[in-house]
Amino acid sequence: MEISMSELLKKEPTLIRELFDEISPYYDFMNELMTFGTIRWTRKFSVHVSGITQLEEGTILDLACGTGDFTFEILKATKHTSEVKVIAVDFSERMLFRARRKAKRILTREDLERVEWVRASAFDLPFPSESMSATFIGYGIRNMNPPQAALREIHRVTKTGGILIVLESSIPKRYLERFVNRFYFSKVVPKIASLFGLKNAYQYLAESMDKFYCPEKMEAIIKMSGWQNIKWWQLLRGSVAVHRAVKTRHPNI
Ligand SMILES: C[S@@+](CC[C@H](N)C(=O)[O-])C[C@H]1O[C@@H](n2cnc3c(N)ncnc32)[C@H](O)[C@@H]1O
DSSP, X not given: OOOOHHHHTTTOHHHHHHHHHHHGGGHHHHHHHHXXXXXXXXXXXXXXXXXXXXXXXXEEEEETOTTSXXXXXXXXXXXXXXXXXXXXXXXOHHHHHHHHHHHHHHSOHHHHHHEEEEEOBTTBOSSOTTOEEEEEEXXXXXXXXXXXXXXXXXXXXXXXXXXXXXXXXXXXXXXXXHHHHHHIIIIIHHHHHHTTTOHHHHHHHHHHHHTSOOHHHHHHHHHHTTOEEEEEEEEGGGTEEEEEEEOOSSOOO
8 A cells, every 4th residue: 555654644534444455364464463462362351341241132333343353252252142242343345354254264153143244434333323232442443533423423323321342552651661562563563564565554553553542531532422431441561451431321422
């Protein structure tokens, strides 16, 4: 993808979609490689703090589902009931293609029947208001500009009392950890990605991480978008954050 970094950082949806279409064949492999497998643990942690294992019925939205790994964790955590459905949404057809293919390979027939894959934009979700019991968004919000627009749209489709989980890269607090993180993602990862002709795409991912918010700022943005009772955790020496929020009767909008 030969587009300047400043253009990509404006996060215009068509360019972001093309970027994910382009990296889709390498996405899972690069995730495992660049995070040494820890990305799986961050998704498991997010599902754990969400409390969805208590859910007896309802619909869960996995927004920006990519190749489906977060969706598969959500399905695993709700195995106890056939009354919990999962809708996995992404705007990249090629990421969704891989998610569907992987689902057929690894899911049981019961789980396949509980999941639906939908191509749609986070800014304009094709679901009625108050229809979701919970919404997850894993490593997706960073690519949405402005994030408040997506968070408000999620707020609309989530039921009162429903929860939001935002899993995203974050800025470590300590200088040394920040320095190591920045060096690794902006110098080492793009070098590896260049082996597959994806240097620009992974440079963008590194820059967008670097320019993303600290957890306090992310909390403020989530609050500004109508959510309440916000809690957050930083993982992996501050390089990842999980925010949990609730849609209450009296939004902050
Ligand atoms: C880094 S991937 C994350 C995939 C997955 N959630 C995971 O945990 O690996 C980000 C995904 O967000 C999707 N995405 C970005 N902006 C979007 C938008 N505005 N609407 C829908 N999907 C979007 C991309 O297509 C991509 O698949």
